[in-house]
Structures are given as C-alpha cells and as structure tokens.
Amino acid sequence: MTALLNEIWAILGVALLLLTTLEVSLTSYYERADKTERQSAAKAAANSGVYANPELAEEYFKELTDAKARVWASYTQSQQTDYAGKFINVHEGTRRTWHSEAIKDDKRTRLKIFFFGGSTLWGLGSRDDFTIPSLVAKMLAENGISADVTNYAVIGDVTTQSLIRLVLELRKRNVPDLVVFYGGSVEAFSACYEGEPGVPLGNSNLEKISPKKEAKARISIRLENFALIRLLTGKTQLAGCSKKLDVLSDGALDVYLGNVRFIEAISRSLSFRTLFYLEPQLSDKTHRTKYEEDQLLKSEKRLPGKNDLYSLMRSKLVKREDESLEQNVFHDLRTIFADVANPIYMDGGHYGEDGNDRISRKIAADILALHAPPK
Structure with a gap:
C-alpha cells in the first residue's frame, strides 16, 4: 500500500x-x-495615413507604451504616472500643456482654464503640444487671450472621477475661470464593460495598480488568468452589452447628468464657467478609410454594443428635458468628422493630431464667445 x-x-x-x-x-x-x-x-x-511622418509616429508609439501607465491615487482610484520623454511628459499626474513664452503679462490677468476627460483629451495618439488643451491654448493666444491651460485628463476617466479631480483642486483653492469637460464615450464604455453604469472603467482591474500592501490583500486566483486556460479556450471574448442597451444607456445618462448638475452648482457658487462636450465616435464619420473601417469592426468585436450604447445615450440626452440644467449646456460633436474624407482615427476610439485640431477650433471658438478680448 x-x-x-x-x-x-x-x-x-x-x-x-x-x-x-x-x-x-x-x-x-x-x-x-x-x-x-x-x-x-x-x-x-x-502608417494609417493619420500621421504625416510614419517613422516619427512609430517612435511616438514606442514611448506611449510606457507613458500611458497609471498608478493608484486616493479618491479617484488612478492617475497618470510621471513620465519624461521626447513626445510625452507628465508631472504630478498632469500632462504638459503648451504655454506661450511670448506672453509676458501679469499671470493674475491670465484666463485660467481646466480641462477634464479621458484618453482622447489626455492625448492618446498625440504629442504634448498637439493635444486638444494645447491646441486650444495656442488658438486663444493667436486671438489675443493669455490662457493658463491645465490638462487634468486621465486615461479611462469617467465624469465622476473628473468631478472628484475638480473638487480636489478647488479644495486647494485652485479656482479656474473656466472648466471644460470633454468625453461621454467612456461612460458608455464603462457601463458596457462592467455591466452596470456609474463605476470606473475596468473597476476590477484598477486593483492591480493599488499599493503593494493593498494588492496583496486582494490577490485572487482566476482560471482565466492561466495561460493553459487561454490555450484551451482561446482569447476571452467579452460578452458586451447588446442585449441591455436601453437599461444601461438610461443608467449611464442618469449618472452623467447627475454629475453635470453637481458641476453646474459648484460653478455657480464659485463663479466660474463650464463647457461640456460629447465627443464624436468613429461610427459618426461617414467617409471612413479602409483602415478606419477595420478599426471600427475590431472595436465592435472587442466589446459588442459599446458604440450603439454611446449613440443611444446621446440621442436620449438630446430628447430628454431636464429643467435643472440651463439650455445649450451640452455641445454634441458627433458631426464634426462626418464629412471628412481624410484619415482621422488612429484606432477605434482615438484620433490623431488633425482630429484634435478640428475639435480644438470648435472649443476655442466657444471660449472666445465667452471671453472675447477687449478691442
């Protein structure tokens, strides 16, 4: 025996x-x-045609791999890790934004502008000086406005996280003249990916970037994390949200509007202005290139229903009457690339610098309408 x-x-x-x-x-x-x-x-x-210099773009993407990492942060769950590179620079979680060296006026007279959003606003796919906040700063300078622009965007941020980041700055008595919130699609992405609205995108995965002591307490063995399971089953395909579009879009929109109400109330109390932009998505672009068409198909395959969920959210927002919000609070940019034949998107959700330029012109024009320089 x-x-x-x-x-x-x-x-x-x-x-x-x-x-x-x-x-x-x-x-x-x-x-x-x-x-x-x-x-x-x-x-x-x-080499998609989005970038004028493919070799320089390849160099940029090598840098982006390290630069887009995030670390744990109190309240918001994450922030961008500090990084110093040729194309991308992040200091204390904030990406570098273009500032005019030619303007020497008293800093107290400058227009202080905060930008909040996710990866598209952070500038995934763009160099520091060609993100949306940087381009807006340049355009305002060209029109005689000295603007101190800060890009508080973080990859993957939903509006609740952006709201908390704003509150943390206000708590330090860092009060702006104008706050720009740019996004919307991450709300849909999060609701579709997590199966419920109102939570950060990749909520469970954010535990991986928490401090070591916390991470050890959260370690769990999951079958899908084993390479043997991947060999037997292939890559895990996300179920998506195609069957729950109506419920999830209502929930995501409720969360988004609730955050907007908070932001508007705070802005009235502290006397700063706000602008809200609903970003475009690749499916809005009528004249897509072959590369863009492929990226759209891949995006839908990775998370079925995500694009439809965001489209439904925007449609419901337009139709919904909300008396607690002032008229014309939202600027829907769904048509901004509609008739553009040139390549704009470098993947299923992010645009290159030409796309940033087109969006920035719209935002800069809106800011000029609010803060036109004296003649």
Whole structure:
C-alpha cells in the first residue's frame, strides 16, 4: 500500500512539474505574442495615413507604451504616472500643456482654464503640444487671450472621477475661470464593460495598480488568468452589452447628468464657467478609410454594443428635458468628422493630431464667445 501511494505521489509530482513548466512556457509565449501584436497595431496606426511622418509616429508609439501607465491615487482610484520623454511628459499626474513664452503679462490677468476627460483629451495618439488643451491654448493666444491651460485628463476617466479631480483642486483653492469637460464615450464604455453604469472603467482591474500592501490583500486566483486556460479556450471574448442597451444607456445618462448638475452648482457658487462636450465616435464619420473601417469592426468585436450604447445615450440626452440644467449646456460633436474624407482615427476610439485640431477650433471658438478680448 505504501509503495502504491509513493508511486501515485511520484506521478502527481511529475504531472505538476510538467503542468508548471507548460504554464511558465505558455505565459512567456503569450507575453511575446501579445507584445508583437501591440507592436504590429502601433506600426499599422503609424502608417494609417493619420500621421504625416510614419517613422516619427512609430517612435511616438514606442514611448506611449510606457507613458500611458497609471498608478493608484486616493479618491479617484488612478492617475497618470510621471513620465519624461521626447513626445510625452507628465508631472504630478498632469500632462504638459503648451504655454506661450511670448506672453509676458501679469499671470493674475491670465484666463485660467481646466480641462477634464479621458484618453482622447489626455492625448492618446498625440504629442504634448498637439493635444486638444494645447491646441486650444495656442488658438486663444493667436486671438489675443493669455490662457493658463491645465490638462487634468486621465486615461479611462469617467465624469465622476473628473468631478472628484475638480473638487480636489478647488479644495486647494485652485479656482479656474473656466472648466471644460470633454468625453461621454467612456461612460458608455464603462457601463458596457462592467455591466452596470456609474463605476470606473475596468473597476476590477484598477486593483492591480493599488499599493503593494493593498494588492496583496486582494490577490485572487482566476482560471482565466492561466495561460493553459487561454490555450484551451482561446482569447476571452467579452460578452458586451447588446442585449441591455436601453437599461444601461438610461443608467449611464442618469449618472452623467447627475454629475453635470453637481458641476453646474459648484460653478455657480464659485463663479466660474463650464463647457461640456460629447465627443464624436468613429461610427459618426461617414467617409471612413479602409483602415478606419477595420478599426471600427475590431472595436465592435472587442466589446459588442459599446458604440450603439454611446449613440443611444446621446440621442436620449438630446430628447430628454431636464429643467435643472440651463439650455445649450451640452455641445454634441458627433458631426464634426462626418464629412471628412481624410484619415482621422488612429484606432477605434482615438484620433490623431488633425482630429484634435478640428475639435480644438470648435472649443476655442466657444471660449472666445465667452471671453472675447477687449478691442
């Protein structure tokens, strides 16, 4: 009996050793394969026609891989990690924004503008001086307005996180003249991905960037994290939200409007102005290039229903009568790329610098209407 047990334990030990070796080998293989896939996607984006200099764009995307990392932050759950590079620079969680060296006037007379949003506003796909906040700062300077513009956007931020970031700045008595909130699609993305509205995008994944002591307490073994499971089942396909569009769009819109009410109330109390922009999405672009069409299909395949959910949110927002909000609070940019034939999108949700330029012209014009310089 003892000999039989010893033989069984020996067989189990060998099997465990083989499985461990296979798991380690597969993990290494998938890491290399995923890295190759990311590099291939970056190369395709650089050569999509969105960028005038593909070689420079490839260099940018190599830098972006490290620069877009996030770290844990109190209240907001995440912030951008500090980074110093050729194209991307982040200091204390805030991405560098263009400022005119030619304007030497008293800083107290400058128009202080805060921008809040997610990855499109942060500038995923663009250099520091060509993000939307940077371009708006340039355009205002060209029109005689000295603007101190700060880009508080963080990749993946929903409006609740942006609202909290604003409150944290106000708590430090850092009060702006104008606050611009840009986004909307992340609200839909989060609701679709998480299966419920009102939570941060990738809520469960944010635990991975928490401090080590907290992370250790949250470690859990999930089958889908094993390379062997991936070998047997293939890449995990997200279920999406196609069957719950109506419910999720209502919930996401309720959360978004609730945040807007808070922001408007705070702005009235502290006497600063606000602008809210609903960003465009790739499906709004009528004349899509072959590359953009492929990216749209990939986007829908990765998370079915996400694009439809955002479209439904915007349609309901236009139709919904909300007496607690002033008229013309929202600026829907869904048509801004509608008739553009040139390449705009570098992936399924982010545009290049030409797209930023077109959007910035609209925002700058709206700001000039509110703060026209004296003649």
